[in-house]
Amino acid sequence: xxxxxAGWTDRIAGGRISGRPRMLLLVxxxxxxxLVAFIVIPLLGLAAMQSGATLARVAxxxxxxxxxxxxxxxxxxxxxxxxLFGVPxxxxxARTSFPGRGLLAALIDIPLSVPHPVxxxxxxxxxxxRGVVGMPAAALFGLKFWGxxxxxxxxxxxxxxxxxxNAARIGFESVDPRLEKVSRTLGLGPxxxxxxxxxxxxxxxxxxxxxxxxxxxxxxxxxxxxxxxxPMTAPVKVYELxxxxxxxxxxxxxxxxxxxxxxxxxxxxxxxxxxxVPIGSGR
Amino acid sequence: MSAGxxxxxxxxxxxxxxxxxxxxxxxDQGEILVILGPNGAGKSVSLEAIAGFHRLLGGHILIGGxxxxxxxxxxxxISLMFQNFGLFPHLTVARNVAFGRRGVDPxxxxxxxxxxxxxxxxPDTLSPGQKQRVALARALAAQPQLFLFDEPFSALxxxxxxxxxxxxxxxxxxxxxxxxxxxxERSDVEALADKIAVMDNGSIIQxxxxxxxxxxxxxxxxxxxxxIENILKGRSLGHANGVMHVAIxxxxxxxxxxxxxxxxxxxxxxxxxxxxxxxGAGAAAAAVNRLAARVxxxxxxxxxxxxxxxxxxxxxxxLTKREVRTLGLAPGRRVMVEIEAEAIHVxxxxxxxxxxxxxxG
Numbered sequence: 001x002x003x004x005x006a007g008w009t010d011r012i013a014g015g016r017i018s019g020r021p022r023m024l025l026l027v028x029x030x031x032x033x034x035l036v037a038f039i040v041i042p043l044l045g046l047a048a049m050q051s052g053a054t055l056a057r058v059a060x061x062x063x064x065x066x067x068x069x070x071x072x073x074x075x076x077x078x079x080x081x082x083x084l085f086g087v088p089x090x091x092x093x094a095r096t097s098f099p100g101r102g103l104l105a106a107l108i109d110i111p112l113s114v115p116h117p118v119x120x121x122x123x124x125x126x127x128x129x130r131g132v133v134g135m136p137a138a139a140l141f142g143l144k145f146w147g148x149x150x151x152x153x154x155x156x157x158x159x160x161x162x163x164x165x166n167a168a169r170i171g172f173e174s175v176d177p178r179l180e181k182v183s184r185t186l187g188l189g190p191x192x193x194x195x196x197x198x199x200x201x202x203x204x205x206x207x208x209x210x211x212x213x214x215x216x217x218x219x220x221x222x223x224x225x226x227x228x229x230x231p232m233t234a235p236v237k238v239y240e241l242x243x244x245x246x247x248x249x250x251x252x253x254x255x256x257x258x259x260x261x262x263x264x265x266x267x268x269x270x271x272x273x274x275x276x277v278p279i280g281s282g283r
Numbered sequence: 284m285s286a287g288x289x290x291x292x293x294x295x296x297x298x299x300x301x302x303x304x305x306x307x308x309x310x311d312q313g314e315i316l317v318i319l320g321p322n323g324a325g326k327s328v329s330l331e332a333i334a335g336f337h338r339l340l341g342g343h344i345l346i347g348g349x350x351x352x353x354x355x356x357x358x359x360x361i362s363l364m365f366q367n368f369g370l371f372p373h374l375t376v377a378r379n380v381a382f383g384r385r386g387v388d389p390x391x392x393x394x395x396x397x398x399x400x401x402x403x404x405x406p407d408t409l410s411p412g413q414k415q416r417v418a419l420a421r422a423l424a425a426q427p428q429l430f431l432f433d434e435p436f437s438a439l440x441x442x443x444x445x446x447x448x449x450x451x452x453x454x455x456x457x458x459x460x461x462x463x464x465x466x467x468e469r470s471d472v473e474a475l476a477d478k479i480a481v482m483d484n485g486s487i488i489q490x491x492x493x494x495x496x497x498x499x500x501x502x503x504x505x506x507x508x509x510x511i512e513n514i515l516k517g518r519s520l521g522h523a524n525g526v527m528h529v530a531i532x533x534x535x536x537x538x539x540x541x542x543x544x545x546x547x548x549x550x551x552x553x554x555x556x557x558x559x560x561x562x563g564a565g566a567a568a569a570a571v572n573r574l575a576a577r578v579x580x581x582x583x584x585x586x587x588x589x590x591x592x593x594x595x596x597x598x599x600x601x602l603t604k605r606e607v608r609t610l611g612l613a614p615g616r617r618v619m620v621e622i623e624a625e626a627i628h629v630x631x632x633x634x635x636x637x638x639x640x641x642x643x644g
Contacts, residue, residue, distance in 0.1 A: 182369035
């Protein structure tokens with residue numbers, strides 16, 4: 001990390017530059033560092049209070065490994081559903097205007113503001129054994145939302161899908177509609193134009209949305225615990241360890257989870273943004 | 284590639300509060316039609332309607348006798364180009380040119396425009412001139428029968444604009460494909476247009492051969508859009524000796540005869556105001572107006588100066604730098620200028636009612 005934004009280096013090397021906002025950058029770095037410290041120090045503290053023995057013991061438990069694996073898997077399935085249903089919705093919101101468009105956009109954001117236990121209760125009332133969806137789904141298709149991966153994904157999707165929709169909508173809005181028109185005049189129909197022009201140009205935003213959705217899904221506790229509880233996802237397992245064995249065991253698993261997530265998100269960033277897509281010439 | 288005459292008849296559409304009323308355009312193979320008008324006049328909407336992006340209330344679009352009115356844009360064989368030429372930023376030059384086509388050799392097309400060396404580059408690394416060539420190569424791959432240009436040069440500085448415009452015109456002349464070019468830049472009109480359509484408020488208010496429209500705007504609004512620098516209020520004094528006399532304030536000018544009387548609008552292009560030769564050097568013909576003027580502001584633009592004159596009425600003249608230097612023109616100086624009667628175009632003063640839309644071509 002450097003205190004010097006790209007592009008200023010050579011000018012600074014040449015001497016004192018009055019145009020360089022030194023104080024501004026200094027103050028902003030100080031303020032920003034406080035936030036970084038606020039986030040990093042508790043995490044480091046959590047890691048520091050672990051003894052290697054406890055970490056190893058917790059990591060060896062099959063139920064801990066199983067819970068982490070289940071969380072990773074459920075979050076992936078959640079992201080797939082968010083993409084399948086959220087990206088088309090985002091396109092409609094970005095490209096068309098219709099009565100109630102603002103209301104629809106606001107509805108999408110509601111899961112972000114609802115307390116997560118409330119989300120869990122709401123889902124339970126609909127998807128539970130006696131719910132208006134849960135009962136017929138179980139009777140007709142054998143699709144049960146209690147005690148299953150389907151239930152975990154449902155809870156995760158409810159709280160995490162808005163990130164996909166919002167990010168993808170911003171992505172689509174940033175694509176110049178005139179490029180789509182050019183594609184049409186070059187002989188491509190609406191579907192191929194979407195796949196060949198719109199989607200690739202909105203790719204970065206959509207990827208950001210999917211990564212955020214994944215992060216939100218994997219971290220969800222309350223909605224999952226209320227709707228499903230068993231099989232346990234990683235956050236539920238952390239809670240269970242806390243109740244049964246106390247803080248040390250729970251903290252150890254939390255650190256394991258953090259390490260897995262950190263590795264995963266570094267990987268995601270590489271996959272999503274590793275290749276720079278030139279943007280801006282079509283505007 | 285085959286190209287044919289374009290006939291747009293009575294195109295009507297409604298888009299929110301905007302109404303396009305009976306758009307009629309006509310151009311033959313190889314012709315360039317320039318649509319001129321203020322922002323919001325409906326120029327871009329008209330192009331998009333011709334390309335097939337709007338639902339029409341009525342009208343027909345024929346390309347070489349082929350009716351395309353009900354076809355989707357991808358089946359019309361009409362090329363549409365926007366500001367920055369609409370190259371896809373996520374694709375290389377070669378993939379832009381081959382976009383959506385099988386069996387197209389992008390290198391061969393690029394070579395035709397001398398830009399084959401750019402094949403592997405991305406569009407945002409290209410100069411505007413290179414972008415235009417790549418965009419034309421790409422458009423050709425789709426074998427268009429009509430080119431539509433929606434202010435492709437609007438982000439460019441004037442020298443670049445002129446260069447690209449000349450290249451574009453040469454290309455269009457060579458290809459023989461008719462083109463409609465939308466702009467609000469007057470210099471585009473004179474450089475490109477075979478035909479002109481002046482548009483305002485969803486209607487074409489004058490259309491015709493370029494020279495005719497430029498010389499004889501049908502009304503004050505058209506004169507404004509064409510960028511005629513001097514549009515003055517006057518009074519008709521009647522005809523005599525093959526010229527018409529108009530009074531502007533205290534000055535009386537001889538003008539080209541027009542069938543107007545009473546209050547009139549007088550149009551004089553700045554380029555038609557010339558320094559008068561020295562007194563006695565060839566008696567001024569009756570058909571030339573000589574005016575004594577006081578010089579106001581003198582502003583440089585390109586090879587010219589814009590010289591503001593006060594002849595009893597304000598008059599803007601475009602003089603070459605050489606003329607300004609030779610005459611020693613500076614604010615406050617007195618100078619004699621002349622304007623040929625033939626260059627003074629008299630219109631009926633704007634009335635409450637606007638002229639009905641003129642037919643295309």
